[in-house]
């Protein structure tokens with residue numbers, strides 16, 4: 311972000327972007343459980359006030375990384391800083407962090423107000439101040455009317471709001487959330503996502519959120535950390551994760567994607583040339599991670615492929631072999647014999663006209679724009695898990 315200030319008449323001076331402050335820094339942290347390496351030398355910066363999400367499949371190390379920040383798990387190697395202070399050996403209760411778990415972890419015998427005030431009592435905050443802070447935070451999470459209830463008298467969403475309030479009332483340097491909404495049904499989950507985002511924005515609290523749900527990650531985050539098998543694969547804003555994946559794992563894990571086999575034949579200047587079946591494809595080399603001569607996979611999302619009438623200008627040609635009506639869009643399946651792949655590709659068409667225009671059995675042309683495709687060296691199975 312570049313800030314611009316106006317000096318006199320119309321003279322504009324460009325200021326360099328302000329350097330964001332680092333709230334959490336993880337340097338070369340490694341964690342092994344017996345023979346299993348949960349994290350391989352992970353490094354990561356979380357900026358002050360940002361909403362950062364750790365996203366990845368089950369077992370990729372998200373919770374371990376969160377627990378290392380919290381201090382519940384000890385690193386084998388590496389260092390962790392919170393607000394500039396080395397905390398690698400600091401116990402959890404001295405790290406100034408708020409934590410929300412999937413299963414709420416509320417005290418069943420305490421009412422809502424006492425659950426929320428617990429952390430403040432432990433910190434020996436004066437009684438009047440505790441009352442005032444609990445009152446404020448109850449208002450923030452819209453539970454003012456529920457302060458005297460026990461957790462079992464609350465719905466799942468309300469219990470999770472109590473857990474959130476309890477984590478926030480201590481005014482933590484960092485808020486850590488581990489799959490906080492996974493026990494809630496879909497509609498409530500969407501409401502809670504909005505609510506958390508609103509609260510986070512209002513308070514400006516640095517937040518690290520763990521989920522395996524890509525929709526949740528893309529919807530809520532300033533930046534997303536995609537992890538697999540104990541490695542960080544990419545750290546980018548959501549739109550970049552989706553549009554400019556850095557590797558085949560990220561491209562396949564986030565959103566749907568077609569994988570088309572091709573050969574990287576040459577490049578001149580900034581353009582790479584590929585043989586895609588009998589078609590010639592050109593891609594900007596910023597979208598290519600492969601060497602000339604290699605077998606590659608072209609990654610292209612279903613919504614970026616367009617069906618056109620059979621005509622010479624079409625990049626590829628095929629036959630519609632089926633479609634699935636999805637309410638707001640239709641997925642069309644197209645067999646392209648020229649590519650020599652066993653499965654038809656998927657083309658996503660907004661609206662339902664495509665089903666009428668291209669019935670099963672119809673011959674179609676296929677086009678897509680260069681800017682929407684990426685080429686990666688053909689993935690081996692191990693590299694892609």
Ligand SMILES: Nc1ncnc2c1ncn2[C@@H]1O[C@H](COP(=O)(O)OP(=O)(O)OP(=O)(O)O)[C@@H](O)[C@H]1O
Pocket residue numbers: 343344346347348366367368369370371372373374375522
């Ligand atoms: N206390 C432990 N003892 C032994 N192995 C563990 C322990 N905690 C985690 N692991 C292993 O470390 C790896 C990473 O686990 P972790 O819980 O961090 O993954 P995750 O991405 O959070 O998964 P999930 O989404 O299923 O919670 C897994 O292989 C897991 O089995």
